Amino acid sequence: MKKTATAKGRAKTAMDSVKIARDAKRPHVRDFIAGVCSDFEELHGDRLVNDDRAMVAGFGTIGRFKALILGHNKGSSVEENVESNFGMVNPDGYRKAMRLAKLAERFGNPVVTFVDTPGAYPGREAEERGQAEAIAKSLEFFSDLETPVVVVITGEGGSGGALAIAVGDEILMMENAVYSVISPEGCAGILWRDGAKAPEAAEALKITAKDLLALKVVDKVVKEPAGGAHKNPSAAIAAVKKAILDSLERLAKVPAAELVEKRYAKLRAYGNFY
Amino acid sequence: MGWYEKKDKPAIPSEKELWAVCPKCNSHFPKAEWKAAGAICPKCNYHGRLGARARIAATADKDTFEELFAGISYSDHLSFSDATGPYVKKVEATIAKLGEKEAVVTGFCEIMSHPVALGVMDFAFMGGSLGTGTGEKIARLCEEAVRARRPLVLFSASGGARMHEGILSLMQMAKTSAAIARLKEAGLPYISVLTDPTTGGVSASYAMLGDINISEPRALIGFAGRRVIENTIRQKLPADFQSAEYLEKHGFIDRIVERSDMRRFIAKMLEYWGF
Numbered sequence: 442m443k444k445t446a447t448a449k450g451r452a453k454t455a456m457d458s459v460k461i462a463r464d465a466k467r468p469h470v471r472d473f474i475a476g477v478c479s480d481f482e483e484l485h486g487d488r489l490v491n492d493d494r495a496m497v498a499g500f501g502t503i504g505r506f507k508a509l510i511l512g513h514n515k516g517s518s519v520e521e522n523v524e525s526n527f528g529m530v531n532p533d534g535y536r537k538a539m540r541l542a543k544l545a546e547r548f549g550n551p552v553v554t555f556v557d558t559p560g561a562y563p564g565r566e567a568e569e570r571g572q573a574e575a576i577a578k579s580l581e582f583f584s585d586l587e588t589p590v591v592v593v594i595t596g597e598g599g600s601g602g603a604l605a606i607a608v609g610d611e612i613l614m615m616e617n618a619v620y621s622v623i624s625p626e627g628c629a630g631i632l633w634r635d636g637a638k639a640p641e642a643a644e645a646l647k648i649t650a651k652d653l654l655a656l657k658v659v660d661k662v663v664k665e666p667a668g669g670a671h672k673n674p675s676a677a678i679a680a681v682k683k684a685i686l687d688s689l690e691r692l693a694k695v696p697a698a699e700l701v702e703k704r705y706a707k708l709r710a711y712g713n714f715y
Numbered sequence: 716m717g718w719y720e721k722k723d724k725p726a727i728p729s730e731k732e733l734w735a736v737c738p739k740c741n742s743h744f745p746k747a748e749w750k751a752a753g754a755i756c757p758k759c760n761y762h763g764r765l766g767a768r769a770r771i772a773a774t775a776d777k778d779t780f781e782e783l784f785a786g787i788s789y790s791d792h793l794s795f796s797d798a799t800g801p802y803v804k805k806v807e808a809t810i811a812k813l814g815e816k817e818a819v820v821t822g823f824c825e826i827m828s829h830p831v832a833l834g835v836m837d838f839a840f841m842g843g844s845l846g847t848g849t850g851e852k853i854a855r856l857c858e859e860a861v862r863a864r865r866p867l868v869l870f871s872a873s874g875g876a877r878m879h880e881g882i883l884s885l886m887q888m889a890k891t892s893a894a895i896a897r898l899k900e901a902g903l904p905y906i907s908v909l910t911d912p913t914t915g916g917v918s919a920s921y922a923m924l925g926d927i928n929i930s931e932p933r934a935l936i937g938f939a940g941r942r943v944i945e946n947t948i949r950q951k952l953p954a955d956f957q958s959a960e961y962l963e964k965h966g967f968i969d970r971i972v973e974r975s976d977m978r979r980f981i982a983k984m985l986e987y988w989g990f
Binding site: 561562563564565567568569570571572573574576577578580581584585600601604608620621622623628631632633634635638641642645646647648652653656658704705708709711712713714715 | 784786787790792793795796797798799846847848850851854876878879880881882883884885886887888889890892893894895896897900915916918919920921922923924936937938939940943944947948950952956957965966967
């Protein structure tokens with residue numbers, strides 16, 4: 442076992458969670474899809490320029506639900522890491538997600554998203570093809586999509602690139618996942634002028650599942666096996682499946698118009714201290 | 716008293732006091748000339764930054780601006796502190812210096828007799844960062860605009876989300892975008908003006924969601940920072956990368972509008988749409 446975890450196998454500090462969340466052996470989107478869905482048909486492309494392999498999309502069956510699945514793909518082998526750009530999505534990936542979510546809305550399929558990205562890709566073509574616009578559009582789009590949206594933060598919730606597919610009705614978060622406005626290293630570099638102060642920044646930013654539950658940014662924390670999901674992936678994925686099914690059952694009872702009203706109220710309440 | 720204690724030193728103004736330097740083309744101008752040009756570079760036409768009040772004065776019809784939500788300020792729900800000290804201390808110093816409580820000033824006004832809901836960001840306030848108070852003011856402005864059936868005009872100037880307010884600052888991107896969606900659904904137009912600079916989380920939310928997105932000459936607009944991108948791709952980027960002109964060329968800005976033409980242009984668009 443890594444030194445980062447405590448004797449009981451639970452992350453002690455925010456940086457422990459960051460390390461577990463980034464562990465290369467942690468289950469990734471394809472593992473979740475294989476474990477959560479009884480069948481899955483992947484679909485490709487944004488119909489504009491590209492198929493972004495950092496965003497996996499397709500229809501699948503979860504229990505009694507036929508859902509659209511979306512998720513950042515970090516990849517689990519070197520080849521897949523490279524092909525999927527380590528889960529850093531280009532604008533094309535967000536546009537693919539929106540295109541297929543529109544389809545899900547038309548045919549009454551709920552949407553389930555798996556969030557695991559260091560952030561949206563900071564590249565030249567990404568900027569030229571409108572990274573900012575693609576993320577902005579995605580936020581606007583999911584805010585009033587008339588079908589249930591269940592979000593699972595499974596690993597790294599890296600800023601706007603994560604949020605672009607994390608606007609939904611129920612936000613689930615795995616125990617050792619992290620979700621932050623900026624990476625601890627990035628924050629330390631700017632506010633501490635020293636990237637090595639990442640552990641301090643990680644604490645200060647409040648990025649763990651427990652913190653985010655307290656801040657009401659997530660609705661439910663899904664427990665992980667001792668030491669993290671990679672210690673017992675099948676148990677971790679089974680727990681996620683159960684939580685997703687609970688959410689889908691709850692949301693299936695809510696009429697679409699009411700769903701959108703509730704989602705707006707949820708978004709409106711974020712940081713309303715005034 | 717020795718000579719070295721003499722109090723009345725001859726007044727030699729420093730370089731900084733005498734000269735204004737254009738941050739884009741590095742040309743030097745006498746301060747008075749720069750001021751007379753309205754913070755617009757006489758050489759390269761870079762449209763320099765304006766504070767929120769100066770922008771409102773340059774945009775709204777005289778005496779028509781009525782401020783809304785002026786009481787909303789920042790929130791330190793994380794009791795955030797970094798190497799340079801607590802967030803509260805920094806933000807309170809900014810408030811004292813600028814006389815603004817948040818990075819955006821919101822209200823109703825008229826632009827060439829067209830009633831609008833106007834929001835203006837101020838880069839001088841914590842780098843125009845999007846905090847919970849900023850997001851709340853923008854969301855409320857959208858909702859007030861819907862109630863009063865007014866078009867929304869929003870001038871952005873921001874380095875992105877305010878990390879001192881943690882994850883809830885990120886959530887303001889979703890909150891404001893949802894409020895913009897409602898405004899559009901209500902049949903109201905939104906003109907987004909991306910001024911120098913509009914980057915990070917603000918570019919990736921309400922600033923890019925205008926029914927039309929317009930900008931000023933040579934404004935910096937982008938998602939990721941130039942250095943981050945250069946370090947990622949290990950290549951030098953073109954000099955005009957992420958300029959308003961570059962974005963117009965790539966299809967993300969409808970039009971670059973000179974400051975002197977801004978009021979006319981906004982009013983003209985509103986007139987076309989029947990507002």
